[in-house]
Amino acid sequence: MCGSTVALALTAASKGEPVVAVCGLCNKCSALVVRKDSEIHKPSDLKGKKIAYVPGTMHHVLLLEVLRRAGLDPEKDVHLTRVDFFDMGQALSQGAVDAFLSGEPYPSLAVVNGYGRILAYPYYGEDVGTINAVMITTRDKIKNNRRLIQQLVNAHAMATEQLKNRPEEWLNLASRFGTDRKVLDIAVGNMELAWDLDKEYIQRAKNLAKRMKELGMISQIPDVDALFDLSFVEEARKNMGK
Structure with missing residues (x-):
């Protein structure tokens, strides 16, 4: 698994790469x-x-x-x-x-x-919103390592919820990676931690793919539904009692 912007994931999918988004990572930024x-x-x-x-x-x-x-x-x-x-x-x-x-x-x-x-802050309207990055893997990895991927998604979801509810802890932890706290205090208003995905998110990704084609960034619109596997976030919700 790795992090990727939705735009890069759409580009890869449009070229036939077997990428799959399994959970959110962040919005805005x-x-x-x-x-x-x-x-x-x-x-x-x-x-x-x-x-x-x-x-x-x-x-x-x-x-x-x-x-x-x-x-x-x-x-x-x-x-x-x-x-x-x-x-x-x-x-x-x-x-x-x-x-x-x-x-x-x-x-x-x-x-x-x-x-x-x-x-x-150059975000789209409601048709695309502020979607930004997701965690991606490949179809083979899902086939051969579903349990491990689920564990990673569960851990990411739990950590994200904890840090969203404890912003001071989030910023203090982030500052340990070398970014000055003064910078983070400004940036925090333009960052949104995320992990969940749903049908509305997929629709926004479809709208983004359409705009990317209109802008000449991709030659064809991929199967966006196939790009997302919601089963991992659905299981993560159950794991957290949501």
């Missing part, structure tokens, strides 16, 4: 950032600007959607520049790019370090 002293105050101000992104990610999908809503053509009106997430902050602070769209904690880190400003 994305932000569009500009320099603190920038004259960019709304997405339409990005015209002619250089924007850092990572192709194929959920952040890429959201960036294209932001530009579309602002009436900007990603191929003609802006300069999209591939920059690794780890290097986006430095590129912005040094003026190599005018903006970047990435996941937390990098947007909040830019704010705390004084060189960045959040321009937008």
